[in-house]
Amino acid sequence: MTASPHPAPTRLGPETVTHALLEAVCDGAGAAVADVAVLELLGPGAVACMQGLLTNDVDPDGAFVYGALLTAKGMIVVDGWVSRQGARVGYTVPASGRDDVTEIYRRSIPPRLARWRDRTDECVVLRLVGARARSVSARAGVPLPETPGRAIEALTHGTACEVALAPPGAPFAVQITVAREDIGLLREALATAGVQILDPAALDLARLLVGWPALGAEVDERTIPQEVRLDEIGGVSYTKGCYTGQETVSRLHFRGHTNRNLRGLLFEAEPGPDAVVRTGERDAGRVTSMAWIPAGARMPRLGRWIGLGVLRRDVTPGATVTAAGVAARVVDLPFSLPYIEPA
Secondary structure (H helix, E strand, C coil), X not given: CCCCCCCCCEEECCCCCCHHHHHHHHCCCEEEECCEXXXXXXXXXXXXXXXXXXXXXXXXXCEEXXXXXXXXXXXXXXXXXXXXXXXXXXXXXXXXXXXXXXXXXXXXXXXXXXXXXXXXXXXXXXXXXXCCHHHHHHHCCCCCCCCCCEEEEEEECCEEEEEEECCCCCCCCEEEEEEHHHHHHHHHHHHHHCCEECCCHHHHHHHHHCCCCCXXXXXXXXXXXXXXXXXXXXCCCCCCCCCCCHHHHHHHHHHCCCCEEEEEEEECCCCCCCCEEEECCEXXXXXXXXXEECCCCCCCCXXXXXXXXXXXXXXXXXXXXXXXXEEEEEECCCCCHHHHCCC
């Protein structure tokens, strides 16, 4: 496989990240339509087939987990969220990964065990962010699973949907999958209950704040799961059975270490278009995503640019680097907004 050039970093500037958006993402309740594809496995062997592909464990019934599909050499092909309802296993992935999933399913799923279908064109995935997302969803009449990391099939306002609660640390709180023709009713009910209907950029901001990797930004065809925190954020199981690429992932976990890691960056000025990170004259990695954090309740004095970068292992939190042409400090993830206030 020929490695493709790195894309320009995802950039959320002041025109996108307003004070109101930041407050909704952090302290309020906001909802945005996710740019995703939805694919399902169905049949008596659906669960077993998914277990043989995914880095995470889809047991028990009702599970809602994050995980990736890998190449035989352990490189990430696509990542996403799995929901299991009996013998049906849904996989919600970035829209750019849709063709890769369908190709893997065509190649790997025996028809006698399971069949797959692409539901992307018939349904919409709404993701809710913010500290009040769950309580406001309940106020809107949306039935919720009893615990995080679970998904249920539900009926809300006469509309059949799947509702999932994300585990702690995820870049969203609630995921609702609904038929495309019913999305208007759902959005109206949520808005009436106090949910702000947001642009999809809100989901990018939320995942950047918690240090969550994105396909096409932090993740490409050269990426191993541990390099972008998949083990830290609950995307890898080391106790389940075999899956494609497991040998590389397990060997790295039990016997080795990654050569690069996903880190946070606090920029001292507005970053430029150059994605390179340097320590002195030495290349230390690349900036993958960045966002402006405006002044407000969480940033009382000045705003600041923050970002994510895939950096060499020896560039540890506390180090000062040159990133995207300006000085930056390397920090642990997730970000803590009071911590990123300028001194």
